[in-house]
Structures are given as structure tokens and as C-alpha cells.
Amino acid sequence: MTPDLRLMILPLPDFALLPFGGFLDKLRFSADDEDYSRQRYCSWRILGLDATPVASSSGAVVQVEVTAQQADWREVDYLVLFGGRNAAATAALAPRYKGLLRQAAKAGVKLVSVDNAAFLLAACGLLEGHKVVLHWRHEAEFRASFPHLQVQTEQLYCIDGTRITCAGGTAAIDLAVALISHASGRARALKGLADMLVDESRDSRHALRSLELGPEQGRVVQRATALMRHHLAARLSIEALAAELGISRRQLDRQFHANHGMSAKAWWLEMRLQQARWRLLNSSHSLAQIADEVGMTDAGYLGKWLKRRFGCTAQALRRPAAAYCGVPNIAVQ
Known part of the structure; x- marks a missing residue:
């Protein structure tokens, strides 16, 4: 057959x-x-x-x-x-x-x-x-x-x-x-999904729960984090992000301080820096290209923030032995 x-x-x-x-x-x-x-x-x-x-x-x-x-x-x-x-x-x-x-x-x-x-x-x-x-x-x-x-x-x-x-x-x-x-x-x-320990098949547009912060973090913070990830390469202001959510920047910052102990802007910067570090370790792209991918103004600006956050230069971050530079991650989804 x-x-x-x-x-x-x-x-x-x-x-x-x-x-x-x-x-x-x-x-x-x-x-x-x-x-x-x-x-x-x-x-x-x-x-x-x-x-x-x-x-x-x-x-x-x-x-x-x-x-x-x-x-x-x-x-x-x-x-x-x-x-x-x-x-x-x-x-x-x-x-x-x-x-x-x-x-x-x-x-x-x-x-x-x-x-x-x-x-x-x-x-x-x-x-x-x-x-x-x-x-x-x-x-x-x-x-x-x-x-x-x-x-x-x-x-x-x-x-x-x-x-x-x-x-x-x-x-x-x-x-x-x-x-x-x-x-x-x-x-x-x-057939066989149960044997694979998979509960059900997911639709192509299924929203990943692992990319959310969980119900205890609040719907506003969940949605804001999803928008930050979506607009990672855009030079969007926090005010514009808050407007997409239908709230003021002050309200948005209050939510982030309550859940993460930092402002929405600081959280978004951390998300960008973590992604930039990941790209340095997993690509051969130049720092200028990576800066563009994570919505930073230029290579020099990104390099300054990387050194401030991780304690070493972008070049040092690319060396496997110095991948973490002794600075722990903040769990940014």
C-alpha cells in the first residue's frame, strides 16, 4: 500500500x-x-x-x-x-x-x-x-x-x-x-500522544504559558512582558507601551515595582541585555547588528550597558569561559 x-x-x-x-x-x-x-x-x-x-x-x-x-x-x-x-x-x-x-x-x-x-x-x-x-x-x-x-x-x-x-x-x-x-x-x-505523555495537540496559534509570568504576576504585567518581547527590536517608549495597554506609565511602573521590584523601563532593559548576551554567545553577528536586533541605539551604547550589567566587555562575553562574568541572571521571560 x-x-x-x-x-x-x-x-x-x-x-x-x-x-x-x-x-x-x-x-x-x-x-x-x-x-x-x-x-x-x-x-x-x-x-x-x-x-x-x-x-x-x-x-x-x-x-x-x-x-x-x-x-x-x-x-x-x-x-x-x-x-x-x-x-x-x-x-x-x-x-x-x-x-x-x-x-x-x-x-x-x-x-x-x-x-x-x-x-x-x-x-x-x-x-x-x-x-x-x-x-x-x-x-x-x-x-x-x-x-x-x-x-x-x-x-x-x-x-x-x-x-x-x-x-x-x-x-x-x-x-x-x-x-x-x-x-x-x-x-x-x-494516536500515540498519550504514550508520548502529551496531553493534547495544540493549535498553530496556541499561546505559550511558559512565556507568561503566571497568574500571581497579574494580567497587566503578563501582557506588558509579551509586548516587550514582541517589540524587542523597536525603540518604543514606555509611554507608548503603556498606551497599548490602556494605562498610564505611572500605573505600569507601579505594577512592575509590585511584582519585580523595578520599573517597567528597567525590566525591558534587562530583557534586552539578556537577549544581547545570548546573541553574543550564539551568533557571529557584530555588536552593531545585535544592538539593532534588541532595540539599542548603537554598538557603543549597548557595549556600555553590557559592561555595566555583566562586568565585562562584549568581546569578553563572547569567550565561553567568561559567559557569565560572575553576574547571575534575572529571570526575564
């Missing part, structure tokens, strides 16, 4: 193991009756440019089953790419992967990017005219790199015709449910 859903899985160098494993295990549960793990209703194979095994960001290695030269796109419905940890490095793979990806797209195969794989598709010109979803940590970087593309915020995944993008993490499981549901029906798509 011909499977309802036929996929080629392409892990990129330094790919994240969590979305990769979650996606494949959801396919496995739905691919057969009971729990026999046969590829009857869904089929998939691991693709590589060549036969060289691909290492994940955690060091686990995946064996390649099909090379680019062996791929028969007539037998594939979806090509699913799992992105590498470093977005810029993933985008830099474009010269090596462009031919393969364009060949699949030309054959009518739907291209699916999970996590930072969207950077590769965009660099290859394969997301033109399509909406894009990716991990919230990389939204600002993606906007800076590809300002003409439309980023959908606060979504787990987006199915936009022949292009599908997913934020990564456990959202890959929800995406797998959506793809299986379309091909084989909802009942088969939900």
Missing part, C-alpha cells in the same frame, strides 16, 4: 535533537496500527547531501539513508528541514543546499522548515511571498536579515501553501499532528 504521507527528513549540521525526535516519534506512532512501528500510513527517510552522518547540537549522530543524488522527488510529499543551532551558520549553508532544495520545490514537494531552517530557505530565496514562523528568540535576527519577509509572531507553526514553517521545540509534535491529520484524518493523527 502507498502511505498517505511521504516525507524526506533533512537534518542540517548542528540540528536540535528535541524537535527532530518529537516529530519522528509522532510519525512513528501514527504510521501503523497498535504500536508496531511499521511505516504503513506514513513513510520517511533521512536525507543528506552525501552519506556522511550528521551530528546534532547535543553530539548525537544521525545516519543518512538517502543521498541527494539518490532522492526521487516523485515519491515525496514533504521535505522537512531541521535547522542548526546557529542561525547565521545555517543561512550560510545556502550555496551547498540551494540546488537540492530548488530541485525538490520544482518537483512540487512542499518544503517544511523547523527551527532555524527558515534561515536557509530564506537565504535560498525559497520563502518569497510566504509567511514565516520561527522561534521567538530568532525573530529579531530574521527580520534584520530578511526584512522583506513577513514574520508571524507568537505562533507554533504556519502552513502557507507549499511552504510550512515551525518554531521548533515541542511545536514540531504539533506540526506533525497537523500534517498527519491532513493526510490520514484526525483520529490517526492523535
Whole structure:
């Protein structure tokens, strides 16, 4: 019998193991009756440019089953790419992967990017005219790199015709449910979720509770924090932020002082500095580029604040041994 859903899985160098494993295990549960793990209703194979095994960001290695030269796109419905940890490095793979990806797209195969794989598709010109979803940590970087593309915020995944993008993490499981549901029906798509200890599948627009502060922090602070994250790259004033919430700046500051012991402006600055430090450790972007991504005026201004907050220069922060500079985090979501 011909499977309802036929996929080629392409892990990129330094790919994240969590979305990769979650996606494949959801396919496995739905691919057969009971729990026999046969590829009857869904089929998939691991693709590589060549036969060289691909290492994940955690060091686990995946064996390649099909090379680019062996791929028969007539037998594939979806090509699913799992992105590498470093977005810029993933985008830099474009010269090596462009031919393969364009060949699949030309054959009518739907291209699916999970996590930072969207950077590769965009660099290859394969997301033109399509909406894009990716991990919230990389939204600002993606906007800076590809300002003409439309980023959908606060979504787990987006199915936009022949292009599908997913934020990564456990959202890959929800995406797998959506793809299986379309091909084989909802009942088969939900099969095995209990075995995976997943309570329910989430809609693409599901709001992550982990990005909220919890009920004890109050709705105003929750909403303000979400807006701060959304406007991280914008040079928006606290007054403008308060106006979006329908309250005064004084009221907003009172809420933040009650919950965090600091003003809304101080909290937003801390959020920006934590993101800047994370980008320094996880990208090769210049300090000027990172300053733009986190809404700071310029590299010098950001550098001054980084030194004041973490006790060392931006250059020192980039050295793994000095990642924390002896200064603890403030838990900013």
C-alpha cells in the first residue's frame, strides 16, 4: 500500500535533537496500527547531501539513508528541514543546499522548515511571498536579515501553501499532528500522544504559558512582558507601551515595582541585555547588528550597558569561559 504521507527528513549540521525526535516519534506512532512501528500510513527517510552522518547540537549522530543524488522527488510529499543551532551558520549553508532544495520545490514537494531552517530557505530565496514562523528568540535576527519577509509572531507553526514553517521545540509534535491529520484524518493523527505523555495537540496559534509570568504576576504585567518581547527590536517608549495597554506609565511602573521590584523601563532593559548576551554567545553577528536586533541605539551604547550589567566587555562575553562574568541572571521571560 502507498502511505498517505511521504516525507524526506533533512537534518542540517548542528540540528536540535528535541524537535527532530518529537516529530519522528509522532510519525512513528501514527504510521501503523497498535504500536508496531511499521511505516504503513506514513513513510520517511533521512536525507543528506552525501552519506556522511550528521551530528546534532547535543553530539548525537544521525545516519543518512538517502543521498541527494539518490532522492526521487516523485515519491515525496514533504521535505522537512531541521535547522542548526546557529542561525547565521545555517543561512550560510545556502550555496551547498540551494540546488537540492530548488530541485525538490520544482518537483512540487512542499518544503517544511523547523527551527532555524527558515534561515536557509530564506537565504535560498525559497520563502518569497510566504509567511514565516520561527522561534521567538530568532525573530529579531530574521527580520534584520530578511526584512522583506513577513514574520508571524507568537505562533507554533504556519502552513502557507507549499511552504510550512515551525518554531521548533515541542511545536514540531504539533506540526506533525497537523500534517498527519491532513493526510490520514484526525483520529490517526492523535494516536500515540498519550504514550508520548502529551496531553493534547495544540493549535498553530496556541499561546505559550511558559512565556507568561503566571497568574500571581497579574494580567497587566503578563501582557506588558509579551509586548516587550514582541517589540524587542523597536525603540518604543514606555509611554507608548503603556498606551497599548490602556494605562498610564505611572500605573505600569507601579505594577512592575509590585511584582519585580523595578520599573517597567528597567525590566525591558534587562530583557534586552539578556537577549544581547545570548546573541553574543550564539551568533557571529557584530555588536552593531545585535544592538539593532534588541532595540539599542548603537554598538557603543549597548557595549556600555553590557559592561555595566555583566562586568565585562562584549568581546569578553563572547569567550565561553567568561559567559557569565560572575553576574547571575534575572529571570526575564
